[in-house]
Amino acid sequence: MIKDITIGQFFPGKSIIHRLDPRIKLLLTVIYIVMLFTASGFTGLLAASLYMLAAFIISGIPIKMMLKSIKPILPIIIFTGILNLFFISSGDPLVEWHFIKITDDGVRTMIFMAARIILLICGTSLLTYTTSPITLTDAIERILSPLKVIKFPAHEIAMMMTIALRFIPTLIEETDKIMSAQKARGADMESGNLIHRAKALIPILIPLFVSAFRRAEELALAMECRCYHGGEGRTRLKQLKTAPRDYVAVVITLIFLAAVIVLNMFSPI
Amino acid sequence: MGIIKTENLTYVYGEGTPFRKVAVDNINLDIDEGEIVGIIGRTGSGKSTLIQHFNGLLKPTSGKVFIDGDELFADKSRLKEIRFKVGLVFQYPEYQLFEETVYKDIAFGPKNMGLSEDEIDRRVRETARLVGLKPEYLEKSPFELSGGQKRRAAIAGVMAMEPKVLILDEPTAGLDPRGRDRILGLIKEYHAEKGTTVLLVSHSMEDVAKTVSKILVMNNSKVFMYSDRSGVFAKAEELTSMGLTVPQVTRVFDRLRAAGIEFEDEVFSVEYAKDLVLRLLRERGQSLD
Numbered sequence: 150m151i152k153d154i155t156i157g158q159f160f161p162g163k164s165i166i167h168r169l170d171p172r173i174k175l176l177l178t179v180i181y182i183v184m185l186f187t188a189s190g191f192t193g194l195l196a197a198s199l200y201m202l203a204a205f206i207i208s209g210i211p212i213k214m215m216l217k218s219i220k221p222i223l224p225i226i227i228f229t230g231i232l233n234l235f236f237i238s239s240g241d242p243l244v245e246w247h248f249i250k251i252t253d254d255g256v257r258t259m260i261f262m263a264a265r266i267i268l269l270i271c272g273t274s275l276l277t278y279t280t281s282p283i284t285l286t287d288a289i290e291r292i293l294s295p296l297k298v299i300k301f302p303a304h305e306i307a308m309m310m311t312i313a314l315r316f317i318p319t320l321i322e323e324t325d326k327i328m329s330a331q332k333a334r335g336a337d338m339e340s341g342n343l344i345h346r347a348k349a350l351i352p353i354l355i356p357l358f359v360s361a362f363r364r365a366e367e368l369a370l371a372m373e374c375r376c377y378h379g380g381e382g383r384t385r386l387k388q389l390k391t392a393p394r395d396y397v398a399v400v401i402t403l404i405f406l407a408a409v410i411v412l413n414m415f416s417p418i
Numbered sequence: 419m420g421i422i423k424t425e426n427l428t429y430v431y432g433e434g435t436p437f438r439k440v441a442v443d444n445i446n447l448d449i450d451e452g453e454i455v456g457i458i459g460r461t462g463s464g465k466s467t468l469i470q471h472f473n474g475l476l477k478p479t480s481g482k483v484f485i486d487g488d489e490l491f492a493d494k495s496r497l498k499e500i501r502f503k504v505g506l507v508f509q510y511p512e513y514q515l516f517e518e519t520v521y522k523d524i525a526f527g528p529k530n531m532g533l534s535e536d537e538i539d540r541r542v543r544e545t546a547r548l549v550g551l552k553p554e555y556l557e558k559s560p561f562e563l564s565g566g567q568k569r570r571a572a573i574a575g576v577m578a579m580e581p582k583v584l585i586l587d588e589p590t591a592g593l594d595p596r597g598r599d600r601i602l603g604l605i606k607e608y609h610a611e612k613g614t615t616v617l618l619v620s621h622s623m624e625d626v627a628k629t630v631s632k633i634l635v636m637n638n639s640k641v642f643m644y645s646d647r648s649g650v651f652a653k654a655e656e657l658t659s660m661g662l663t664v665p666q667v668t669r670v671f672d673r674l675r676a677a678g679i680e681f682e683d684e685v686f687s688v689e690y691a692k693d694l695v696l697r698l699l700r701e702r703g704q705s706l707d
């Protein structure tokens with residue numbers, strides 16, 4: 150069933166990683182990404198992966214989940230890997246056959262790129278595993294709020310994201326129900342050619358849109374009834390506060406970044 | 419073998435996840451053709467899950483379902499054909515309306531069955547009459563109808579497929595008493611006219627008691643009992659502990675009987691109770707004034 154798709158993939162927990170201020174966590178993730186892209190050799194990547202693995206272990210998220218996050222991007226990894234393997238012609242050739250030429254540089258770049266993408270995905274998914282989507286949008290709102298001086302609608306964007314996240318499961322459930330109802334009326338969504346299948350979506354999409362609009366209207370009305378009037382002068386129930394552990398985390402991350410830069414100098418590739 | 423039969427039917431949601439839930443637990447059923455059966459049980463007892471097995475929308479985790487002697491999922495290519503034998507009206511069916519006109523929407527099911535234009539036309543008009551939609555409504559957009567009319571149009575869409583078994587999940591949810599009586603009335607009428615098997619899912623004992631002949635009581639994913647009305651209502655105490663109630667009139671008349679007033683009949687509806695009281699009074703030679 151469609152319901153099995155997890156969105157937001159948040160894993161509730163009590164680890165120190167879970168308790169970090171979400172704004173700091175976003176910052177750490179950015180530093181980590183910088184770390185990955187400044188690393189020019191394998192030793193640098195190794196340092197970055199040590200950092201990531203340590204964070205994963207501290208967070209208590211099963212390592213299995215890390216592998217699960219890689220699975221959807223496997224095709225991309227394979228695709229870039231093949232490109233690197235066949236189109237890099239510098240270095241010593243390992244295999245030469247007609248126009249195909251594989252060099253040691255190609256192999257090295259392939260592994261390096263794959264490792265970098267994997268580390269990137271694992272690190273960023275650790276952020277979504279340990280931070281609930283709502284907290285995350287809260288943090289984004291707070292980080293973007295200085296931009297309000299140039300009329301950037303930070304609050305509105307965050308509110309839109311929150312509402313969208315809230316309604317994803319509802320809409321999935323609704324889609325499930327409508328699909329079952331139309332199947333019970335003999336709608337056939339699994340066979341036929343492309344045009345036939347596209348047409349078969351109409352009985353699903355129309356009721357879905359109608360109900361989405363109805364819900365949107367009801368929600369807007371309910372919000373107005375509770376005197377919602379935008380972000381102006383709104384206070385929050387949950388205040389974001391930084392604690393000493395947040396600064397410690399930033400310092401540790403910066404040390405790793407420095408280490409990566411130093412390692413770059415000692416081992417170019 | 420009856421028209422619907424299940425053997426050790428079990429269904430589990432979210433197998434292998436922390437949210438694992440046995441929604442239907444080892445159910446053995448045999449429902450005879452032509453019966454009108456009420457399925458009751460408190461919320462979450464597995465009613466909706468159970469009925470979705472009867473037309474193959476859910477595949478049993480284990481166990482078997484037979485419709486008219488054919489095992490569902492035994493041969494996947496025949497699933498659609500068997501599915502047409504069982505019409506399923508979901509809860510809030512009005513949210514599935516999508517066509518430009520009511521006519522086209524009612525015709526959606528019959529069209530999927532591959533019937534001829536003439537046959538489709540006959541069925542659409544006949545079911546529209548049965549559910550009490552005037553012919554001029556057929557050319558309107560379904561989104562212009564009132565809530566109750568939408569509901570009846572959606573029910574007509576399934577009835578027009580002329581299934582051997584009609585299953586309705588909470589067809590009266592969210593309607594006012596008049597709308598409720600109207601829907602229940604048309605279900606009874608449909609049953610009387612076509613003689614098909616009807617399964618009616620509901621929380622409301624009152625609704626079920628005045629409409630059906632047999633009752634299937636679900637509790638905690640299991641069948642608590644399947645019997646005729648008086649058999650079920652005789653277990654008033656157990657029903658109460660399951661969060662269900664015996665209809666008020668039935669309770670009143672049980673008390674009257676306990677108080678020593680003699681009568682044979684089982685009372686399930688207010689109208690019937692009225693007739694009974696008048697008859698008893700007449701028999702005793704008392705007039706109303």
Ligand SMILES: Nc1ncnc2c1ncn2[C@@H]1O[C@H](COP(=O)(O)OP(=O)(O)OP(=O)(O)O)[C@@H](O)[C@H]1O
Pocket residue numbers: 152431432439440441459460461462463464465466467468621
């Ligand atoms: N799609 C689903 N995924 C996971 N669990 C589900 C799903 N649908 C139902 N359940 C669970 O299965 C159990 C039975 O649900 P079901 O919908 O069959 O109950 P019901 O008797 O129809 O209740 P109601 O009277 O509220 O309609 C419930 O505990 C419910 O939480």
Ligand SMILES: [Mg+2]
Pocket residue numbers: 465466467509587
């Ligand atoms: Mg239900």
